[in-house]
Structure formats: structure tokens, C-alpha cells
Amino acid sequence: MNATSWSLSGKTALVTGATSGLGRAAAFRLASQGAEVIVHGRNAARGVQVVEEIELAGGHARFVAADLSDTAEAIALAEQAGDVDILVNNAGLAWFGPSDQLSAGTLDELFTGNVESAYLLTSSLAPAMADRGDGAIVSVSSMAANVGLAGGAAYSATKAALSALTRAWAAEFSPRGVRVNAVAPGPVATAGAKGDTAALGRTTIMGRPGTEEEIADAIGFLASPASSYITGVTLAVDGGRAAI
Numbered sequence: 001m002n003a004t005s006w007s008l009s010g011k012t013a014l015v016t017g018a019t020s021g022l023g024r025a026a027a028f029r030l031a032s033q034g035a036e037v038i039v040h041g042r043n044a045a046r047g048v049q050v051v052e053e054i055e056l057a058g059g060h061a062r063f064v065a066a067d068l069s070d071t072a073e074a075i076a077l078a079e080q081a082g083d084v085d086i087l088v089n090n091a092g093l094a095w096f097g098p099s100d101q102l103s104a105g106t107l108d109e110l111f112t113g114n115v116e117s118a119y120l121l122t123s124s125l126a127p128a129m130a131d132r133g134d135g136a137i138v139s140v141s142s143m144a145a146n147v148g149l150a151g152g153a154a155y156s157a158t159k160a161a162l163s164a165l166t167r168a169w170a171a172e173f174s175p176r177g178v179r180v181n182a183v184a185p186g187p188v189a190t191a192g193a194k195g196d197t198a199a200l201g202r203t204t205i206m207g208r209p210g211t212e213e214e215i216a217d218a219i220g221f222l223a224s225p226a227s228s229y230i231t232g233v234t235l236a237v238d239g240g241r242a243a244i
């Protein structure tokens with residue numbers, strides 16, 4: 001293994017939803033690999049805290065707030081971020097329950113928050129990466145995109161959409177040096193996790209939930225030159241659950 005191939009020194013990374021959970025862990029991971037990280041979220045207090053913690057650990061970061069349920073704010077975030085080398089489309093929300101109890105408004109929120117925001121950010125930032133001939137995009141899909149979970153129809157569809165976008169964007173941008181991949185995490189006990197994470201973890205081959213760091217490691221790999229021949233892939237980081 002070439003240790004330098006994991007280095008993100010000199011790179012700028014935008015991580016959406018980095019004020020909490022998987023995004024926060026990914027922000028720390030990319031900063032530890034040497035990237036300057038733009039920490040995004042809605043909650044400024046937690047955003048500033050994440051920035052301070054990254055800097056205390058020797059990294060570099062700044063916070064940008066945007067509500068990605070508002071398409072104008074998603075586009076403004078891309079403008080404020082400027083020339084980024086790495087985009088992690090992590091921000092998202094989940095809803096689980098009987099399909100006839102999902103309101104049209106919440107269905108709309110799921111697709112806006114999980115799909116449309118990633119689409120707008122990627123379509124705004126990837127062309128400049130392609131012009132520079134270098135970039136990495138990692139979207140956070142879900143195990144729910146790969147296995148049928150009762151109550152998860154709409155959420156699963158949003159996450160499967162991210163995998164479809166990942167393949168199409170790889171075809172569109174990778175010939176010009178921008179790798180586009182996704183991770184599909186299994187259950188991880190975060191503030192945003194829905195349902196019984198421990199019980200869902202027991203259904204995996206590994207018999208346990210994942211940790212934020214295990215998901216962040218996969219994101220750090222796909223964001224770095226260590227994965228230089230990988231594009232268009234959704235990497236399952238789910239204790240093997242999608243394999244059975």
C-alpha cells in the first residue's frame with residue numbers, strides 16, 4: 001500500500017450534513033487525511049463546534065449553513081463553497097412507517113432533501129472539477145436501497161436514486177478525471193437513525209450495527225487516490241446485510 005495515496009493534502013472538501021452523525025465523522029476523516037473541510041449543516045452552533053474540534057486536532061475547516069430543503073439555498077451553498085475538489089453528499093433524512101401514512105408533503109421532503117439537493121450540488125460543482133481534470137464525489141446512499149425494508153419504501157427509493165445518479169454521473173464526468181461513487185451504510189446509531197439500530201444490526205452477517213468511523217473510513221477511501229480505479233460504484237458498508 002502506498003500511504004501517500006490516502007492523502008488529501010491541498011484538497012478542499014465540502015461535506016453536507018457534517019454537523020452530526022456520519023457527516024461529522026466523514027468531515028473528521030477527510031480533515032485527518034489533509035483536506036480543508038467545508039462543514040455544512042443547518043445548526044450553526046454544532047457546525048462551529050465541529051470546526052473547532054477539527055482545528056484542535058490539527059486540521060482546517062470552516063462552516064457554511066444552508067437548508068437543503070430549499071433549492072435556492074442548495075445552489076447558494078455551491079456558490080459559497082467555490083472550487084471544491086471533493087463533494088460528499090451526506091445530508092439527508094429518513095422516514096419509516098406504513099406507506100399509506102406517509103403524507104405527500106413528507107414524500108416531497110424526502111426527495112428534495114435526499115435527491116434534489118445532491119443533484120443540484122453535483123451539477124453545480126462537478127463541471128468545474130471536470131474542467132480541472134480532477135475530483136471525487138461520494139454520495140451517502142443506504143443499505144435500504146439494496147434490501148426491502150418494510151416501512152422504508154420512499155426512503156429506499158431516494159437512496160436507490162442516489163446510486164442511479166452515481167452511475168450516470170460516473171459516465172458523464174469520469175472521462176474527465178472526476179470519480180463518482182457512493183457508500184451504502186448499514187444501521188449506525190446516530191441522532192438521525194430511525195428504528196431499532198441494534199436489532200437491525202443483528203440481521204447483518206457481522207451481527208452488529210456499524211460505527212460512524214467505519215462509514216467515514218469508506219468515504220475517506222473513495223475520496224482519495226487510494227481508490228483511483230474505482231468509479232460508478234455504490235460500496236456496501238453494511239456488515240454484509242445486502243449479500244444475504
Ligand SMILES: NC(=O)c1ccc[n+]([C@@H]2O[C@H](COP(=O)([O-])OP(=O)(O)OC[C@H]3O[C@@H](n4cnc5c(N)ncnc54)[C@H](OP(=O)(O)O)[C@@H]3O)[C@@H](O)[C@H]2O)c1
Nearest residue numbers: 017019020021022041042043068069091092187188190192
Ligand atoms: N444512521 C444510519 O443508520 C444511516 C444508514 C444509512 C444511511 N444513512 C444516511 O446517512 C446520512 C447521514 O445520516 P445520519 O444518520 O448521520 O443523521 P444525522 O445524525 O441526523 O445527521 C443528518 C445531517 O444532515 C443534515 N441535514 C438534514 N436535513 C438537512 C437539510 N434539509 N438541510 C441541511 N442539512 C440537513 C443535518 O444538519 P443539521 O442537524 O445541522 O440540521 C445533519 O448534519 C443521511 O443521508 C442518511 O440517510 C444513515
